[in-house]
Amino acid sequence: MSHRDLPTDAALRALIAQARTWQVGRRTLLQGAGASAAALALAACSTGGGSAKPSAPKDNSGSDKTLNWANWAYYLDEDDDGNYPTLQAFEEESGIKVSYDVAVDDNNTYYAKVKDQLALGQDIGADAVCLTDWMVSRLIGQGYVQKLDHANIPNIKNLSASLANPDFDEGRTYSLPWQSGFAGLAWNKEKLPNGLTSVEELWDPALKGRVGVLSEMRDTIGLIMLAQGVDISGKEWGDEEFTAAIDEFQKQVSSGQIRNIKGNSYGDDLKNEDTLAAIVWSGDVTSINAELGEDRFGFAIPDTGGTLWSDNFVVPIGSTRKGNAEALMDYYYRPEVAATVAAYVNYITPVEGAKEAMADIAPEYVDNPLIFPDEQTLSNAFIFRTLSNAESTRYSAQFESVGLGA
Amino acid sequence: MALTAFTGPVVSADASGARRGGRIALLLLLPGIAYLLLFFLAPLVSLVITSLQTPSETVFGQYDFTFNWQNYGEVIGTYSEQILRSFLYALLATVFALLFSYPLAYFIGVVMRRWPLVQSLLLILVVAPFFISFLLRTLAWKQILSDEGPVVSTLKALALLGPQDHITGTPIAVVFGLTYNFIPFMCLPLYTTLERLDMRLIEAGRDLYAGPATTFRTVTLPLSMPGIVSGTLLTFIPAAGDYVNASSQFLGGTSSTMIGNVIQSNFLVQLNYPAAAALSILLMAIILVLVGVYVRRSGTEDLL
Numbered sequence: 001m002s003h004r005d006l007p008t009d010a011a012l013r014a015l016i017a018q019a020r021t022w023q024v025g026r027r028t029l030l031q032g033a034g035a036s037a038a039a040l041a042l043a044a045c046s047t048g049g050g051s052a053k054p055s056a057p058k059d060n061s062g063s064d065k066t067l068n069w070a071n072w073a074y075y076l077d078e079d080d081d082g083n084y085p086t087l088q089a090f091e092e093e094s095g096i097k098v099s100y101d102v103a104v105d106d107n108n109t110y111y112a113k114v115k116d117q118l119a120l121g122q123d124i125g126a127d128a129v130c131l132t133d134w135m136v137s138r139l140i141g142q143g144y145v146q147k148l149d150h151a152n153i154p155n156i157k158n159l160s161a162s163l164a165n166p167d168f169d170e171g172r173t174y175s176l177p178w179q180s181g182f183a184g185l186a187w188n189k190e191k192l193p194n195g196l197t198s199v200e201e202l203w204d205p206a207l208k209g210r211v212g213v214l215s216e217m218r219d220t221i222g223l224i225m226l227a228q229g230v231d232i233s234g235k236e237w238g239d240e241e242f243t244a245a246i247d248e249f250q251k252q253v254s255s256g257q258i259r260n261i262k263g264n265s266y267g268d269d270l271k272n273e274d275t276l277a278a279i280v281w282s283g284d285v286t287s288i289n290a291e292l293g294e295d296r297f298g299f300a301i302p303d304t305g306g307t308l309w310s311d312n313f314v315v316p317i318g319s320t321r322k323g324n325a326e327a328l329m330d331y332y333y334r335p336e337v338a339a340t341v342a343a344y345v346n347y348i349t350p351v352e353g354a355k356e357a358m359a360d361i362a363p364e365y366v367d368n369p370l371i372f373p374d375e376q377t378l379s380n381a382f383i384f385r386t387l388s389n390a391e392s393t394r395y396s397a398q399f400e401s402v403g404l405g406a
Numbered sequence: 407m408a409l410t411a412f413t414g415p416v417v418s419a420d421a422s423g424a425r426r427g428g429r430i431a432l433l434l435l436l437p438g439i440a441y442l443l444l445f446f447l448a449p450l451v452s453l454v455i456t457s458l459q460t461p462s463e464t465v466f467g468q469y470d471f472t473f474n475w476q477n478y479g480e481v482i483g484t485y486s487e488q489i490l491r492s493f494l495y496a497l498l499a500t501v502f503a504l505l506f507s508y509p510l511a512y513f514i515g516v517v518m519r520r521w522p523l524v525q526s527l528l529l530i531l532v533v534a535p536f537f538i539s540f541l542l543r544t545l546a547w548k549q550i551l552s553d554e555g556p557v558v559s560t561l562k563a564l565a566l567l568g569p570q571d572h573i574t575g576t577p578i579a580v581v582f583g584l585t586y587n588f589i590p591f592m593c594l595p596l597y598t599t600l601e602r603l604d605m606r607l608i609e610a611g612r613d614l615y616a617g618p619a620t621t622f623r624t625v626t627l628p629l630s631m632p633g634i635v636s637g638t639l640l641t642f643i644p645a646a647g648d649y650v651n652a653s654s655q656f657l658g659g660t661s662s663t664m665i666g667n668v669i670q671s672n673f674l675v676q677l678n679y680p681a682a683a684a685l686s687i688l689l690m691a692i693i694l695v696l697v698g699v700y701v702r703r704s705g706t707e708d709l710l
């Protein structure tokens with residue numbers, strides 16, 4: 001920009017001179033910015049050194065009768081008006097106002113959202129969260145969850161013996177199972193009247209571009225590994241077996257056979273028929289069918305085996321309402337309440353006595369192997385072995401890079 | 407003259423007045439500077455620092471600052487395809503949005519000039535989509551373009567799509583979504599320049615025996631350059647970093663992931679913050695260079 005000559009009128013010259021002195025020079029601004037940037041850089045470097053575990057705040061449950069519960073979709077009994085009948089009953093009985101939030105779509109993304117607050121011991125806006133075994137294992141290891149007081153949860157006596165002592169939480173000091181379930185195959189009954197029995201059938205050319213899988217690595221890769229003859233519960237397998245499964249997965253993604261890799265939102269794709277067959281979680285299919293009011297989707301555990309997992313209640317470290325959360329857990333460990341929930345969500349209930357209670361509530365479910373699995377069903381379900389931190393990081397990167405097409 | 411009457415003291419009190427004026431100017435600038443420091447510079451510095459970290463060997467999910475420049479090489483090596491794809495999609499979306507918006511803006515701003523009421527009505531229609539969250543609009547498109555939706559069924563009936571083809575989860579859907587979402591950003595700046603287009607210059611072109619095409623090329627187009635430049639910038643920059651349209655929750659799939667999705671996955675799923683930060687810085691740097699070259703080439707620096 002070239003400067004025009006100043007006007008000859010002395011008055012105007014003076015005005016312009018005055019205006020010019022008001023301009024802050026570009027150099028001054030840059031200097032200021034540089035100095036602030038340096039200060040900020042110093043500040044940023046000096047923080048974040050401590051890796052001390054956060055400590056739990058005082059429990060205010062006595063005076064604060066509220067509770068925030070974060071959970072997954074299709075995971076609590078719901079009526080046609082969108083109310084949760086068992087939860088309403090709990091609120092009336094206990095006087096605790098519960099805010100139920102379908103906030104978890106994926107263990108990883110939920111963890112990423114809340115981990116910084118957890119590290120600082122702050123409230124994450126949830127006093128009870130249901131997360132999967134391996135994530136609970138990580139949270140316990142990092143000291144991000146509170147110890148449960150079993151005296152406040154007398155119904156813990158109903159906990160199924162097989163779930164009482166997992167390797168990540170012996171004696172259930174920090175966590176309590178909410179529901180367990182299988183990952184298996186779902187299909188659109190109208191388009192695939194013959195159903196599915198094996199993972200191989202998902203790779204049928206006729207289904208090209210109409211197959212969905214879960215974004216939960218342990219379920220999708222677990223099913224593929226089982227189909228390749230690997231015992232995913234055993235400690236024997238390692239990088240080689242995992243990579244073989246990733247290669248198969250990569251092949252099906254690159255060829256366009258697999259359309260979507262998703263968390264709970266896979267339900268939308270099944271409903272609008274973008275996917276006709278998918279790897280899904282056992283109970284969701286029934287919930288989706290109930291929502292649609294028709295028996296549109298089928299579910300089966302593949303003949304080579306499905307994965308078995310549990311989602312567990314934990315109380316995040318920053319919560320000041322642990323007592324209320326424990327009251328909630330105790331309530332859901334009553335057999336008749338557990339049976340009511342199971343009849344709706346169709347997952348495996350961890351509560352002993354729920355089967356007997358189910359006979360009164362919904363007798364048709366008593367023999368449903370997805371809710372009360374028999375020996376045969378359980379023998380075909382495998383728990384993905386616990387991964388070391390290094391394995392977890394590496395495998396998760398491998399799995400993600402397939403989804404990103406990288 | 408009143409003017410000369412008050413210049414006297416101003417000239418004499420020049421030095422002290424200037425100092426006071428400078429202070430006031432600084433005071434007025436303070437909120438802006440504070441805003442930039444707090445919401446632009448601080449995150450930027452923190453991002454640069456994060457991009458040079460390496461994972462801690464003892465604590466899972468923690469990173470230590472080690473001046474690890476290799477992070478940049480690694481992400482370029484791993485994700486070059488997604489980076490290139492992002493800019494290609496952004497370019498395509500910008501071109502399509504321009505081709506669509508120019509005639510529209512011309513119609514509203516020039517042809518409809520004599521009917522201001524129609525003009526404002528049409529403008530409202532252009533802005534109307536903003537009344538609904540773009541997430542919801544994109545989800546609606548996902549529904550419309552889904553396999554059993556009206557678009558795919560019609561195209562299949564006309565044999566324009568094969569029996570196994572689909573639209574959602576393909577690059578076509580992503581570019582379509584980007585174009586759709588950014589059309590208002592292209593249209594409004596174009597409208598503001600075309601609305602001020604001096605019709606006498608077009609008449610002059612005609613008087614000088616130029617045909618409509620020549621007039622457009624030599625008169626209308628150069629005069630509307632400021633609108634084109636700001637429209638393309640407003641479209642291209644956010645489109646290159648967009649991760650919603652290309653997300654598999656919306657219109658994208660595994661073959662159409664953009665750099666935004668890669669950053670999201672690294673930040674939220676893989677917890678690989680250094681890689682995500684390095685990609686963000688790279689994205690910013692590339693855009694800065696591209697935009698710098700573009701603005702220089704189109705010779706409109708002083709119009710921005």
